[in-house]
Amino acid sequence: MTYWTLPNLLSGLRLGSAPLLLLLAVAGQHQAFLWLLALAFLTDAVDGILARSMGQTSRLGAQLDSWADVATYAVTAIALLLLWPTLVRDEWPAIAGVVLSFTLPALAGLLRFRRFTSYHTLLVKTAVIATVIGLFVMLLGISVWPFRLAAVLAVLAALEEMAITAVLREERSDVVSLWHVLRQQRKA
Template identity: 65%
Template sequence: MTDAHHWRLPNLLSAFRLVAAPVLFLLALQGHREPFLWLLAAAFFTDAIDGTLARLTGQASRFGAMLDSWGDVAVYTAVAASMLLLWPELVRQEYLAFSAVVASFILPAVAGLVRFRRFTSYHTRLVKLAVVATAAGLFLLLLGVAAWPFRAAAVLAVLAALEEVAITLVLDRERSNVGGLWEVLRERRRDGPPA
């Protein structure tokens, strides 16, 4: 695949998050809550549509899956640090939920690095659901609407992380865009153990 193919719209949307992450952190350092929320909404939106757009247009690729994962890591890291700067009291109040969400991003990444020496990019259905729930719950929390959606999303994020770690332990090589643990186990049963 040529470099021009790497930079089609779905991958540009993923790359946007790589650029947005340091800007989010700078906005947090300067105490700009409203611009931070707008940029975060844009980052979450690109995360929601880049993979779907890639599949619908036939532009899904391993490069795109990895770029998407790197964009996610960058944004979630910036958000975790920024929350401590912009909403420290809220982080203290919801410490368990925030810790669970942060752990849900760190543990699968560490498992992938240890097992395959790279970040995994499974994009399971459960991870996609957890990301949407976490984004919605975070906004409801930050806007003062309710805390319970974020708490529920934290539980879902932990379940998604556990599934990702289990997939990492089951696979004999790293793969992108895995539907879920059951699909991996079914394929393994069908294909037999690795030679």
């Protein structure tokens, strides 16, 4: 099996964009940061779709996607502090909710399975889409409400992920939902 698949390359590109995003934030480059962040989120949306449609899903691909997510989200949180400090001060509960929703499930997976989990549940996918849209709407100065609502959804997705980590006997990738895990365990 080859590791150099288009989906893996897109995830690698996203992972590699994290240091450049950080440099743009440190340099105070709001517009360039937003454009590169939009490109990073686009590759996040496309890599999984391509992997499934091309039959190129793999544990490495799922892990690479998760690593790229962690790097992108961490840099985005730092960039918010650097580029939009007033917004962070005003919207800290929603921002903290989103940050914790990505951090705590990752830590739970590390503690339980000694690796980042890559569940990619339906609720997580929905929360990520809502968060990305809400983030850009907020950063463009249109409204904070979509981000606030996305934060609630992100927290719910995190709770589901941590529950999945608690009930799984061994780490798995691409889990549809907690309900699916529980149903499979009842059948087994």
